[in-house]
Amino acid sequence: MEVYVMDHDQQSSPAVIITDLVFVDDVYAVVTLTADGELRSVGQERRQLTMKKDVIGFVVEGKQIRVKAVVERGGGGICCGESDGDFTRKDFVFEPLYEDAKNRWCYSLRRYLDSLGRPKRLLVFVNPFGGKKSANKIFVKEVKPLLEDADIQLDVQETKYQLHAKEIVRSMDVSKYDGIVCVSGDGVLVEVVNGLLEREDWRNALKLPIGMVPAGTGNGMIKSLLDSVGLRCCASSATISIIRGHKRSVDVATISQGTTKFFSVLMLAWGLVADIDIESEKFRWMGSARIDFYALQRILCLRQYNGRILFIPAPGFESYGQLVSNSLYKEPPPISDKELGYQGPDAKFEDLEWREIKGPFVSVWLHNVPWGAENTLAAPDAKFSDGFLDLVVLKTCPKLVLLSLLRQLSDGTHVHSPYVSYLKVKAFVLEPGARVDEPDKEGIIDSDGEVLARGRKTYKCDQKALMSYDKLQITVDQGLATLFSPEY
Known part of the structure; x- marks a missing residue:
């Protein structure tokens, strides 16, 4: 590639990849692409875009080149598509004077x-059943x-x-792919992570980054990612983060529980x-209001559970x-030679200092990321890859x-309560x-929005769950999976 260098102020100016006299809005202008990714136009008005941050692509339209760009907004307004967000389209169109210059x-x-x-190249999952059943519309209008x-x-x-x-x-x-995208809530993300970890080549498969576009009920993971850099949780902000290709672990x-395993990236409750999360499903016809309605009902008839945590x-x-x-902690059974997939962290915990809290309990909540849903800042100090889970008791x-x-819960200040x-x-x-009050009845264990175990006389207790309502163990592997993420 031929590289041109500006004559003036060579020491402070970056090298120029290409510079040309072109037409912009039917008047002459000089357009320059520099080695540090600045696309500049100097004519009747000065314009500037950053290739790394603003430009998402370009197309040729006859004699013209349309550089497709999105620019972060400082305030309100609408984002790409029809949703509120943090970006606005700002395409830049110019016409080189000659065909070889265009090439x-x-x-x-x-x-x-x-x-x-x-x-x-991306594999995109669209979940038409999640949330308000709007994933297909979001994908077609905003993501695609x-x-x-x-x-x-x-x-x-689909x-x-x-x-x-x-x-x-x-x-x-x-x-075949450079990543997987989930246009859904958190449920499909959890399925993808579990599927990758069950592969024989899970080490290589987990290098494939996963992106989320909010189209479900909770959207806790993408809310946590976007909120960490001050972006709102909307489809356009999530999609632009995927396009830019930044990653984080x-x-x-x-x-x-014995030989049965489930891999969690969000929470256990x-x-x-x-x-509230599981039993409120009986009021799904109420939409998102079901959570608040059932939360009030559960508090008025408050339950406490016997048990202990270590x-x-x-x-x-x-x-x-x-x-x-x-601690009564037991190392998992030895791995069979025939067993494929990830088997959990390779760590020894028997000799470490275990501590316990005995019940009764109103609630026990483990969190991997800050937001449990778009309006629930469950664990404000949680980090994506610190190797720890945040426990709320x-x-x-x-x-x-x-x-x-x-x-x-909407602002995370609940964690400062003396209770x-x-x-x-x-x-x-x-x-x-x-x-405590009804010893013949037990509870529900919920992980990442799905029922992990149902005790006696619980909601839909006749339905089979992955685990039994009994002792289970949780360990953490630091930074194991990869996500598409806003730059941080």
């Missing part, structure tokens, strides 16, 4: 964009146009039933939060709970105070028990 510009722009390591502007090839798969995405990724050819928790505290949290000489609380705590214990743990054991 040089196309070559230079394509080569620069290719050098950024952005995805070129942006991905096509970025010249990304798409293989689109999920037909629960665990469909997991089945596909468990046997797909990962070498995220911890994966292994929940095990037992007690009040799990009951944990290895993160540094700085050793004062929580009571030291136990025998509520043992007893007056009902009026509890109502106030649920309202404070709440909030700490970080490296490993965790849950020994769930029966209800």
